[in-house]
Every structure is written in C-alpha cells, then in structure tokens.
Amino acid sequence: MQPAVDLVWLVIALPLAGYALLQVFGKRIGEPAAGWIATLLVGAAFAVAVLASIDVVTGEAPHHTIHLFTWIPAIGVEASLLWDPLSTMMTLIVTGVGFLIHLYSVGYMHGEERFGRFFTYLNLFIASMLILVLADGFGLLFVGWELVGLSSYLLISFWFVKPVAAAAGKKAFVVNRIGDLGFLIALMLIFANFGTLAFAPVFERAPEVLTTGGATAITLLLLVGAAGKSAQIPLHVWLPDAMEGPTPVSALIHAATMVTAGVYLTARSGVLFELAPVSAAIVAVVGAATALMAATIAIAQRDIKRVLAYSTISQLGYMFMAVGAAAYVAGVFHLLTHAFFKALLFLGAGSVIHAVAGEQDMARMGGLRRVMPVTFVTMVVAWLAISGIPIFAGFWSKDEILAVLFGRGGWWLALWAVGLVTAALTAFYMSRMIYLTFFGQPRWDDGVHPHESPVTMTLPLVALGGLSLVGGLINTPFKPVLEHFLQPSFDLVEQAHIPEGITPWVLAAVSVAAGVVGIAYAARRYLGETRPDETGPVWELVEQGYRVDDLYGETLVIPGRKGAEALAFTADAKVVDGAVNGTGRLVQVFSTLLRPLQTGFARSYVLGIVAGTLGLVVWLLVRGAG
Amino acid sequence: MIVTPGWYLALAAVLFTIGAVGVLVRRNALVMFMAIELMLNSVNLTFVAAGRHLGLLEGQVSVLFVMVVAAAEVTVGLAIIVAVFRLRSTASVDALAEMKG
Secondary structure, eight states: OHHHHHTHHHHHHHHHHHHHHHHHHHHHHOTTHHHHHHHHHHHHHHHHHHHHHHHHHHTSOOOEEEEEEEEEGGGTEEEEEEESHHHHHHHHHHHHHHHHHHHHHHHHTTTOTTHHHHHHHHHHHHHHHHHHHHBSSHHHHHHHHHHHHHHHHHHHTTTTTSHHHHHHHHHHHHHHHHHHHHHHHHHHHHHHHHSOOOHHHHHHHHHHHOOHHHHHHHHHHHHHHHHHHTTOTTSTTHHHHGGGSOHHHHHIIIIISGGGHHHHHHHHTHHHHHHOHHHHHHHHHHHHHHHHHHHHHHHTOOBHHHHHHHHHHHHHHHHHHHHHTTOHHHHHHHHHHHHHHHHHHHHHHHHHHHHTTTOOBGGGOOOTTTTOHHHHHHHHHHHHHHTTOTTSHHHHHHHHHHHHHHHHOTTHHHHHHHHHHHHHHHHHHHHHHHHHHHSSSOOOOTTOOOOOOOHHHHHHHHHHHHHHHHGGGGGOSSOOHHHHHHGGGGTTSOOOOOOSTTHHHHHHHHHHHHHHHHHHHHHHHHSSSSOOOOOSHHHHHHHTGGGHHHHHIIIIIHHHHHHHHHIIIIIIIIIIHHHHHHHHHHHHHHHHHHGGGOOSOHHHHHHHHHHHHHHHHHHHHHHHHO | OOOOHHHHHHHHHHHHHHHHHHHHHOOBHHHHHHHHHHHHHHHHHHHHHHHHHHTOSHHHHHHHHHHHHHHHHHHHHHHHHHHHHHHHSOOBGGGOOTTOO
C-alpha cells in the first residue's frame, strides 16, 4: 500500500487549493457554493488521510518520510513530511473535526456578507495546521506554527468592523509573537547543536550531543513557544478575547486544534524533555497552575463562550501536566477526546447563540432544552464527557492523566491533588453553564424566538456527540489501543504509566466522586427557585480573570507605550530629525553665500564663461612658458 | 604678398572677438544669436585653415559637424526666441531674469 502513503502531500494540498481558489474567486462563487467547496475539500483531505493511515494503523510500516523538496540547500534543510502514528492521529483530528466544523459553518455563517472570505481563511487554517503536524523537522513545523497564528489572527478579527474584534485579533497576534520568539531561539539552539532541524537525527543524537544545561535551555524556550500557542500561564490572556471570532472558529482553532499545538510540540520533543527533568517539571507545574486558575475563572463567567474559553485553557493545562509528567500518550489522548467534546461544546454554544439572536449572556437564556432538543442532548453528552463521568470520552483520558500523576509519587502528588480539585471545579462550572442555559425559566428578551438550528449545524453536533460518547473507548485500561498505536512515535522516550494493581480503580472512583460532587453542588445552587447572588468584590475579581490583563497593562503595555513615545518624540524627533534638519540648514547657509552669483541675466553668465576661458588660456600660456 | 596660415588665424581671432563682444554687449537675443554664429564660423575658419596647412581631411570634417550642430541650435534657439517674443513682446534677454537666485 505504498501508493496511499505517497499521497499524504495531498492532505495539505487539497485545503491549500481550496484556499487559493476561494482567495481569488470566493466573492464571485458566493454563498453557499464557496462553503460547500471548502467543506468538500477538507472532507477529501480527511478521506485521503484515512486511506494513507491504513498502513500506520495496521502497524506494517509505522514510519514514513515523504520528501518534498530541498528547502535551504546551503545548510541542508529539507522540507519533508513525517507520517507516523502521532502525526496520523493529529491529521485525522484536524481534517475530521475540521470537516464537521466546515459543515456546521455553512449553516452558521448563513447570510454573512463575507461568506466566501470566511471559508477562505478556514481552508488556509486547515492547510497551515496540517503543515504544522505533518512537518518532519522543526523548520517546517515553525512555518506551520506561524501560518496557524496568521489564520487565527485573520479569523479572530473576522468581524473587524467591531473594534473589540480587531483588538482581540491584535492581542492574540502579539501574545503569540512572544511565544514564537522563544520557539525561534530554541530552533537556533537546536541547529547550533545538531546542524540540522530534522526530527530523526536530532532525537537520535540528543543524548550524546546535549548537556543537561543545553537541553534545559532548549526545552524551556520550546515551552515558551508552546505556552504562547496553547494559552498557558503567563501567556494565556489572548484566548478568552479570541472568542470575538465567529463561534465555529472558536471551536476549530481555539479549542480542538491550534491551541493543542503546544501539547503536540512538547510530546513530539519528548526526547529533549527527558534530558531536562527540570523543564519537564516546569511544564507540569505550569499546566497545573493554568488548569486550576482557569477553572476558577470559568466559574464566574456570564458569557457562554468565555466559560468555554477558560475551560479550554484549563483542559490544556491538564494536557501540559500529562506531557510534563512524561505521560505523552495520556496527554495526546486527552487532546483527542478534548477535541471531540470541546468542539461539540463550542458548536452547541454557537447553536444556542444562533437560537437566541446573538445573545451570549447566560443570564438571558434558560429553559432552552424544550426548544432545541438536539442541541440540548448533544451538549449534555459533552458536559458529562468533560465532567469525567464514566463511559464518556473525557473520563478515560482525564483519569489516565490523574493516575499517572499519582503514580509518579513524591511532589507529583501535589499536582495530582490540583488535578483532582480542577476536575471538581470543571464539573461545577460546566454544570452551571448547562443549568443556566437549558434549565430553569426562559429569560430571553421579548421578540426573540429560539428555534432548533438547521441540519447542517445539528449534523456535526450529533457526529461529535457520538465521538464524545464512545471516543474514549479507544484507550481504556482494558484495551489500550491508542497506546499501542502511538508507541512507535515514542520509541525513544521512557513514558510514565499508570500504576499497577488496584490503585487506578480507587483513583478513578475518587475523581468520579469529585465530578459528581461538582455537578451535585451546581444542581443545588442553580436548579433552585432563586438564582444565587453572584456579585461582590471577590466574584468580580475572579470574573475578570484575576485582572491579569490589568496587571500586564500597567507593567508592560503602559511602560512600553511610554518607551515608544520617548523614542518617537525625543530620540526620533529631536536626534534623528535634528541631524537631518541640521544638514539641510548647513546647505542653506552655504547656498546663501553663493546665491548672488545667479543673477538671472544671461549676459552676465556669458561674461563668466568668457572670463573663465580667458583665465584658462592665460594660465595655460603661463604654465607653458614656465 | 603670400597669404600664410597666420593671416587666416588672425582673421579668425578678429571675427571671434567681434562675436564674443557682440554676445556680451547686445541685449537683443536675435543679435546675440548672430554674434554666436560669427564665433562658430571663426572657429570653422581656423579648422579649414589648419586642415589645409597640415594636409589633413579632419579639419573639413569637423567643420561639417559644427555646421550641422549650429543649424540644429539655430532651429531650437529661434523657436525659443519666437515663443518668448509672443509672450513678452520683447526679445531683450535682460527682461528674462526670473531665474535670479
């Protein structure tokens, strides 16, 4: 089946072709054809990916390198794709979930003036993300990394007429740039040490080439990049604002795919993190802090999409904890299940927002379960999945992470405790969201007539609902299919595993109990007759995300602006402009001296010529004589 | 009396001086033009005289070139003078002093 693998480049080429086509003709093709073209191309990419994955899944040939072209001949950088279990899985997530979200967008973006342009960007994003996950080397990975940042920026500020959307896009771009700088320096260090950016030689030779210090430096810089892309502390501030983009974008980019790039990068570079235990521990601690902090903030949000945004940050924290603890399969497994249920939650939220005429405040929803049954049922599946209720997808992946953390013992137990508390908080805030949205009395405005969404929107909901229900079964302790499948990608690293014996079952019981407590407490609080009082200074502090934005504003943005002003109005206006103006004035002074020579009378010039000629003649004669 | 090349050169020098003084002292653009022509032709005279004296053809060739250039120059110059005259009703070069620095 070699030919199927050779077609992997098509997976990138199809959405890229869609992008090129829609970029040029998107407006002319218009609605809905542009949406269908984009959707079908991503669907075709998914089909090709499935076809090409057969060999990898059967385990016959788990590693393929597809050489595209020599990129930088001078230093021997090649552009090639890597088709191994990890990249296969990521490709299937990106194209599969991407296809469903494209389909959903055809319904969601109905009536949008720039309908074609939206799908242009969406296809660009899919192609970029595929470059990122398929790259066989840090160089090409970085290209994808930057391109997803660009498409994310374009889609967050898709409604750029709204100043908040434009500002949110800019913020996402700038914060990501900080992370990218770290990544770029890491790339340079890798190249300086290994003389190549390709994965295989770097990972194989890492133990002999790198010292612990070198590995720590590289991995910490990679962590900066990963934290920027995956919205981890301290670079998490852009993701909540990114919710200004259209909801399908939030589902695809800011929940299911792009934000997991940091987890992917860390898992892919596992060999390097293994050489730098300090960095790995920092990854886990950053993940734990982010998971806990974001979960508390999510509790206090009123905007349904912001709840989900903080929830995403929190769940990404889980994945960071896992990869930091060297449980790469567990982290990637949670990435997979999270892609299903969080995409579903966002799409469901989009369906709800669609139904109540663009309202995002949960205080103006309520009682929607009767009017939109499909959305309600699928959202309930996602809610139970993220809350870690058994059978549902999230249970298996979250439990595996917690079990591994517990199994590592020592101070990792503290991280396990944080994870457990976060699990309870997660169940609580998700229940709060579900109860406020679908239960209780209707609180929407007069004149709003909620309705179930069209079939293009409910179909992806149902598909993702199914995956959220059974998706976790591919990696259960009874039959760890995913773990066996991914093993070839992690051959070079020693992975942490869940403890033996009865312990995992006790841990599972404890974490399920935590989830149930969260749900039950939320039920007591939000299903009663009166709505709880959600005001006060503490509540507001949490609602505003502990005012981290204000902190950054005062410590970084304002001093930065002052510095820029100093440079602009002192260094530039006085020094640089002064030098230029001074030169001009000097010329003017000299020219004032010479100006009288130009009388404007032609005859005086003639006199000058004659006098000059005569002078020349006299000089020649005198010299000739001398 | 034998006419030596010195005579030709002397005549050319006299003509050239008359021309140069003419350009300097006259205000009428047309007259200045004629003075310039006089200067050019005095130079032509030295060319042919020297060419004949040295037995070379280059002297006459140079004269042909000078004539062609002078013809072209006159065409352009006269056009300018006519245009200026239409505009100002005068051909005096002293009236055209806008380019004073």
